[in-house]
Amino acid sequence: MKGQAENEGEGSEGVNLEELKNKMAEFAEERDWDQFHTPRNLLLALVGEVGELSEIFQWKGEVPRGLPDWEEKEKQHLGEELSDVLLYLVRLSDICGIDLGKAALRKLELNSIKYPASLCKGSSKKLALLNKSTTTTSTNNNFYISSDNENGATDGGE
Ligand SMILES: Nc1ccn([C@H]2C[C@H](O)[C@@H](COP(=O)(O)OP(=O)(O)OP(=O)(O)O)O2)c(=O)n1
Numbered sequence: 001m002k003g004q005a006e007n008e009g010e011g012s013e014g015v016n017l018e019e020l021k022n023k024m025a026e027f028a029e030e031r032d033w034d035q036f037h038t039p040r041n042l043l044l045a046l047v048g049e050v051g052e053l054s055e056i057f058q059w060k061g062e063v064p065r066g067l068p069d070w071e072e073k074e075k076q077h078l079g080e081e082l083s084d085v086l087l088y089l090v091r092l093s094d095i096c097g098i099d100l101g102k103a104a105l106r107k108l109e110l111n112s113i114k115y116p117a118s119l120c121k122g123s124s125k126k127l128a129l130l131n132k133s134t135t136t137t138s139t140n141n142n143f144y145i146s147s148d149n150e151n152g153a154t155d156g157g158e
Helices: 017-030 041-055 070-097 098-116 124-136
Strands: none
Touching: 017 070, 017 098, 041 070, 070 098
């Protein structure tokens, strides 16, 4: 989705998942595209957009937070691809009957239980300790904890 949008510059305050879900449903309904918005099609579309998002970063190497050296045009393009991913994710969740907001809040809770700040914060020694203690109690959450990342752990599981 490139180029000038009608509501460009409009404030984003108050945008919520419910609103995005309804707008996507309306968008599909108006075009009689419900027939194409099947779970599999939406998943493939989502993955395709993740690919387009990746292309923006491809070959750039690591880039600093906030992307200070990027041109506005490039940042706008990034916003468009991020939005495509979000919109397809919202639509996929809706079509699958998943309340994405509720599911995400629950997952955040699970994450905080799985990665207690008191254990994750700090040295790699503590991360290794967490790895050891959680893998013995966790049955279906296979994950690894990067020893060189002081910010936390990477979920390689579900
Ligand atoms: N069957 C479709 C096709 C598009 N869209 C919406 C959701 C996305 O936000 C956007 C995707 O549009 P494009 O497939 O045209 O993808 P891009 O905007 O990324 O364009 P391009 O692939 O040409 O860069 O439009 C949709 O809901 N259902």
